[in-house]
Amino acid sequence: MAETIINVVLFSMLVLTALALVRMERLFTIVMLAGVFSLLAAMLFVTLDAVDVAFTEAAVGAGVSTVLYLGTIALTARGCKPSVRPSTVPLLVCIITGAVLIWGTLDMPNFGDAEAPAEVHVAQYYLTESVKEIDVPNVVTSILASYRGFDTLGEVAVIFAAGVGVLLIISRMPGQGRRKDKEDS
Amino acid sequence: MAGGTEAVAHQALEMTDHLPVLQVLIPFIAAPLAVFLGVRSLAWPIACAGAIASLVCSVVLMLATLDGSFISYHLGGWAPPYGIEYRVDAANAFVLLLISATAVVVMPFTKASVDAEIPKKDHTLFYACFMLCITGLLGVVVTGDAFNVFVFLEISSLSAYVLVSQGSHRDRRALTVAYDYLLMGTIGATFFVIGIGFLYMATGTLNMADIADRIAGQGDNRTIQAAFAFILVGMGLKVAIYPLHLWLPGAYNYAPSAVTVLLAATATKAAIYVVLRFTFSVFQPEFTFDTNVLYWIIIPFALLAMFAASLIAVFQTNFKRMLAYSSIAQIGYMLLGIGFFNLSGLTATMVHLFNHSITKAALFMAVGALVLRSGSTFYDRIRGMGKSMPLTSAVVVIGGLSLIGIPGTAGFVSKWMLVQAAFELGWWWMALLIVASSLLAVIYVWRVLEVLYLGDTAEGAQHKEAPMMMAGPMWVAALACIWFGFDTSLTLEASRVAANGLLSGNAGMAPVPTTAAGGGH
Amino acid sequence: MRHHLILRVITKILVGPIILYGLYVQFHGDFSPGGGFQAGVIIAVAFTLYGIVFGLRAVYAVLPPWVVHRLMALGLLIYAGVGILNMLSGYEFLNYGAFAPNHPSHGQHLGILWVETGVGITVTGVMIAVFYAFAGRPPRMGDDDW
Amino acid sequence: MGLVADILSWACLIGGSFFTITGALGIVRLPDFWARLHASGVAESGGMILIILGLCLQAGWGLVTVKLIIIGIFLFITGPTSTHAIANAALVTGWRPKPGTGIEQKDTPPFYDVKEPTVRN
Amino acid sequence: MFLVTLIALFVAMALVLCRLYTGPMVYDRILAANFFGTAAVLFIAVLGFFNGRPDFLDIALLYALINFVGTVATLKFFRYRSLGDARPGMD
Amino acid sequence: MTTGDNELMIEFLLGHINYWLFVVLMMTGLYIVIVRGNYVKKIVGLNIFQTAVFMFYISIGKITGGTAPIFPTDSQGRIRPDPDIVYSNPLPHVLILTAIVVGIATTALGLALIVRIREEYNTIEEDDVLEIETKLAEQENRIHGFGPGGGA
Secondary structure, three states, rough: HHHHHHHHHHHHHHHHHHHHHHHHOEHHHHHHHHHHHHHHHHHHHOOOOOHHHHHHHHHHHHHHHHHHHHHHHHHHOOOOOOOOOOOOHHHHHHHHHHHHHHHOOOOOOOOOOOHHHHHOOHHHHHHHHHHHHOOOOOOOOOOHHHHOOHHHHHHHHHHHHHHHHHHHHHHOOOHHHHHHHHHHO | OOOOOHHHOOOOHHHHHHHHHHHHHHHHHHHHHHHHHOOHHHHHHHHHHHOOOOOOHHHHHHHHHOOOOOOOEEHHOOOOOOOOOOOHHHHHHHHHHHHHHHHHHHHHHHHHHHHHHOOHHHHHHHHHHHHHHHHHHHHHHOOOOOHHHHHHHHHHHHHHHHHHHHHOOOOOHHHHHHHHHHHHHHHHHHHHHHHHHHHHHHOOOOOOHHHHHHHOOOOOOHHHHHHHHHHHHHHHHHHHOOOHHOOOHHHHHOHHHHHHHHHHHHHHHHHHHHHHHHHHHOOOOHHHHHHHHHHHHHHHHHHHHHHHHHHHHHHHOEHHHHHHHHHHHHHHHHHHHHHOOOHHHHHHHHHHHHHHHHHHHHHHHHHHHHHHHOOOOEEOOOHHHHHHHHHHHHHHHHHHHHHHOOOOHHHHHHHHHHHHHHHOOOHHHHHHHEEEEEEEHHHHHHHHHHHHHHHHOOOOOOOOOOOOOHHHHHHHHHHHHHHHHHOHHHHHHHHHHHHHHHOHHHHHHHHOOEEEEEOOO | OOHHHHHHHHHHHHHHHHHHHHHHHHOOOOOOOOOOHHHHHHHHHHHHHHHHHHOOEEEEEOOOOHHHHHHHHHHHHHHHHHHHHHHHHOOOOOOOHOOOOOOOOHHHHHHHHHHHHHHHHHHHHHHHHHHHHOOOOOOOHHHOOO | HHHHHHHHHHHHHHHHHHHHHHHHHHHHHHHOOOHHHHHHHHHHHHHHHHHHHHHHHOOOOHHHHHHHHHHHHHHHHHHHHHHHHHHHHEEEOOOOOOOOOOOOOOOOOOOOOOOOOOOEE | OHHHHHHHHHHHHHOOOOOOOOEHHHHHHHHHHHHHHHHHHHHHHHHHOOOOOOHHHHHHHHHHHHHHHHHHHHHHHHHHHOOOOOOOOOO | OOOEEEEEEEHHHHHHHHHHHEEEEEEHHHHHHHHEEEHHHHHHHHHHHHHHHHHHHHHHEEOOOOOOEEOEEOOOOEEEEOOOEEEEOOOOHHHHHHHHHHHHHHHHHHHHHHHHHHHHHHOOOOHHHHHHHHHHHHHHHHHOOOOOOOOO
């Protein structure tokens, strides 16, 4: 019961933060709220037993992203214009997508059901056999690095691609950047 | 089971057993190697070597799977569904061959065009990205694991965003189209992930064959149907199915020439392959839900793409953008083949995948050469270049004819198959529609040819023929267009085997592999 | 940040322990949450902190950009190299059992250790490179934009 | 250990909770930035130390306590540093607490979200 | 007992979020976010004890670290308008 | 409706409300992406969208009364399995670790692109950029002739 209460409270905070984000117009505030959002998400991950994910989400969502966002804002602009576009079509798209999603959830097993198909097939194998086969206490690590090690190789490649990409896109100095800078000061 | 106790008596694997993974691994390693060495002059040779090795692997794989068998490779030695499985049957081998062959053919062209369009300092990183893009596409095609598809899809997509943005050295609009591409691509990928999550929830596994097995026993399950919808829409964004195509014209138009060639010839094809794989091997519509749903969803969109995109292409004044819209239209034909849902239709899709790929490769390479010499692809800038650049313009002619589907070119074969499939279903009006949309293609191709050959040369233009590094690959692709127009044995045979495998549903993804390369499992 | 004596001192005190903590997360990932990726981020955060407080030039002196670029690729090569080593000894790609044929779980331990090291190195490299790229670009906003 | 430690730790936890809530209330209710800074600073340090202490008493000796102590030390260093940094940033950008009234005054408030007429980009 | 502390932390977080949403000054928000971070660290620590798995304190430690770096980055951002080298004449 | 039905209904609602809340979060993120014209804010929306999907995945793996899938060890570091403990499903955690990394990679790339866009266009509002590009396209159309779909 206590867990449910914690979940629900975290959820309402998450939803409130997301809704607050929709109407914020100062980029700095948006970034800070996004940081808080991922902090809340990470707390939710802890309550859902995904400690590794919480660890990563905290490091990435609240740490790296925040620094990146700040760096971007420092290089671009501080605010965003209030939206003037009609919002009916986007709203409709969102509602339809959400409706399909909810329609899809209707046949799902209950939250936390230990007999759900997702828990009994492959996952059960990992939990029972990894002690014998890999002998590492953290099952997440053994799946990540060994059973699905190739996915992780792909993940590292994605990160590498992002690094290469960022270098390609913004590591070269813009031609007049320095000069203009001196004029400014 | 895998690992554990039986590993003591492990049966050593030969190098040939590793082919499925080497196929992806060699270009994969080329990327970090180029960055690690950091020598600019070595980047291109490394990339080239990776592409060629990959092509060799795919040729061997193709030959091994032509008899309808398939090869299963257990990464990490873990038997599926516990580990990730690489599974090559005729369908993937065909697309693998297509991708790696395109990569090899465009490599010399890439060298020439990159030298002209990208600052020297960035070459190493550029080739690394290029190789990562190819790796991602190969990985998407070869894998038999649903989540692994997502990971490799993102490798190729992320590098594709970067590659497109490199067009900003010529036109700043490359940045905004790259951003739009990133946004839509990520939304598509996230939809795909949602779909896989739903599938996992309903089946408890991520291995495609295993999912197919478990879906077949479930009957009518809303979770699975929603999963199908999300995977289809997510992939539709990557394929650029007509109403979801918005990123494509800009991305093709403003990307560096070499990147456009790569994306047009391979990226959407790999995405279509994923759609095929999921629709037929994983979901198996005849088991999961009414196949009529497919007819009513896919065919209208296909027709919309064929006509709307062709019509837009007719009115373009920019060669590259015209080709982009024509690509969207041609994607419509492939979808139509899927929508027919019979052997001929699927064969037509597979053949068209290949034929359109080489056609577009030839055309976009020609465009690259025109850009190199004239600086722009607007019709009034390339006017009359048929005289000053006869080799390049001849390629445009061949490619254009193949695009229309004139007999004797590759494009004819696939359209003929498509018409045949329509007749098999008794839909003669559909055949008429296919012919009608080909007439639109006649118009837009004619406009280009008119400009190239009949127009006066723009004043003061001193154009030379394209350099050999460009003309060579271009002609290879153009001759392939003609070759596969006459000799259809390889393409049709491979496509038919592939389509058969796909249509046989569960049989194509049977849990027991015929040629296991997984050691003693 | 010449005037921020407090921050400078605190940063100097903290950077070492943060990297130490990163290494702990890296090599203790088998037993508790964490692993290569998280460790890489933490170590990169240490350098980021140093760069923010002491300026980019100071952190370039510790870790020049070209080293960072090599690190990015090195980690990936280590990861793939582990798999290739397995392949060369007649096992499947990334089958760490090859490291200790008679005792597969030892091989798995060794493999996981190396693989996680590769992940950590690449992530450290990429995160620092991205920070360098963003922080090293001169801002072009006029003062009135603030 | 036993009962005494339990009671002590509970007292610490309750005290810590009290401080934290007080600080949060202060952040919400106090009239201006500098006063809120004060509330946050006090609660962050006081509440944090008490809660960590309570947890330490619960955990007994072991790795967990060591980690808790490390967290405590870390927060003890960084909390005030952060508060200092925020105050310093506010001070440098032109905000001054007005002596006596507790309400800062400045002709052109540069960082108000609500009052700024247009946001330029 | 841990539950009481958890609830107290929740109340504190909710209150602080109100300040975060309403502002009005940017520094109010930074302050609120900072406080929120500290509360989150404590929350995770207490939650570990509540669930009987107190060995996951690493996450709390990471939070504390990230929170600090975030605040320093914010400070640098506001004080010098850049995350890199301060612009000439700004020091 | 009998009481048994009622109980089932309530169980169903409680068991699914989590999923629906994730859907609400996802759609909020998607809405921000589609409707907002600011490039940075779009990326933030994308992050929220993705994070909500991650939460959905993690909630697939949660088992009531379960605990984090890390086995207890003795002082030598050997695993001491305890048959009484129920562990939550570790597989979604692994998948989401990968997905988070992909997400941050995308974010970094997107932000880098935004920096360049701002340098070239001097704005990060989509509407302004579109305006500039429409002008460019019109200019091109004047020179090279009309082409629909030109510009953006």
